[in-house]
Amino acid sequence: AQRVTQPEKLLSVFKGAPVELKCNYSYSGSPELFWYVQYSRQRLQLLLRHISRESIKGFTADLNKGETSFHLKKPFAQEEDSAMYYCALSGTAAGNMLTFGGGTRLMVKP
Amino acid sequence: ETGVTQTPRHLVMGMTNKKSLKCEQHLGHNAMYWYKQSAKKPLELMFVYSLEERVENNSVPSRFSPECPNSSHLFLHLHTLQPEDSALYLCASSHDGRAGELFFGEGSRLTVL
Numbered sequence: 001a002q003r004v005t006q007p008e009k010l011l012s013v014f015k016g017a018p019v020e021l022k023c024n025y026s027y028s029g030s031p032e033l034f035w036y037v038q039y040s041r042q043r044l045q046l047l048l049r050h051i052s053r054e055s056i057k058g059f060t061a062d063l064n065k066g067e068t069s070f071h072l073k074k075p076f077a078q079e080e081d082s083a084m085y086y087c088a089l090s091g092t093a094a095g096n097m098l099t100f101g102g103g104t105r106l107m108v109k110p
Numbered sequence: 111e112t113g114v115t116q117t118p119r120h121l122v123m124g125m126t127n128k129k130s131l132k133c134e135q136h137l138g139h140n141a142m143y144w145y146k147q148s149a150k151k152p153l154e155l156m157f158v159y160s161l162e163e164r165v166e167n168n169s170v171p172s173r174f175s176p177e178c179p180n181s182s183h184l185f186l187h188l189h190t191l192q193p194e195d196s197a198l199y200l201c202a203s204s205h206d207g208r209a210g211e212l213f214f215g216e217g218s219r220l221t222v223l
Contacts, residue, residue: 032210103152
């Protein structure tokens with residue numbers, strides 16, 4: 001069975017501080033990992049995916065298969081980064097269906 | 111209108127009522143999903159329709175009944191719900207085979223009295 005764990009329900013940082021949102025997964029095959037974000041009063045939307053190896057809004061995430069992690073990082077947090085962040089996994093063993101973690105609320109204080 | 115649209119945005123119903131949630135997508139996708147988002151649980155996949163055929167239901171109680179008449183429309187029919195069914199119900203769509211890249215609607219907030 002595939003599982004995604006986000007150990008922190010809430011992460012609070014000051015503006016300009018580095019941010020790391022943790023995500024760990026369990027999956028027996030080769031997964032695809034994603035980060036989704038939900039800003040206040042907006043719909044849930046895809047932020048980035050590991051296969052793209054891209055930086056979106058200053059965020060990056062590296063898949064570490066040894067540690068089964070896919071942490072989301074940003075060197076300097078901005079107030080507009082405040083949102084709910086969800087890590088998600090897709091794998092062929094489950095028909096490519098997406099499994100979400102419980103989410104982490106990021107609060108960036110001025 | 112573009113994207114994924116859900117109606118109604120808010121719904122309050124009694125346990126004996128019958129109601130339906132509607133979802134419409136204008137993205138040309140051929141897979142549609144219902145997710146349940148409640149306060150104390152991660153997003154739960156309820157149903158998946160790919161090319162208008164149901165491919166996943168994850169043992170959802172029969173008081174939830176999905177319907178997908180075509181690739182652009184998805185319904186969730188509700189009857190004899192329980193208070194614990196109160197949650198935000200999210201519809202999403204994707205290109206078939208790219209289930210990791212979902213486009214979500216804003217959700218229908220359901221309250222069961």
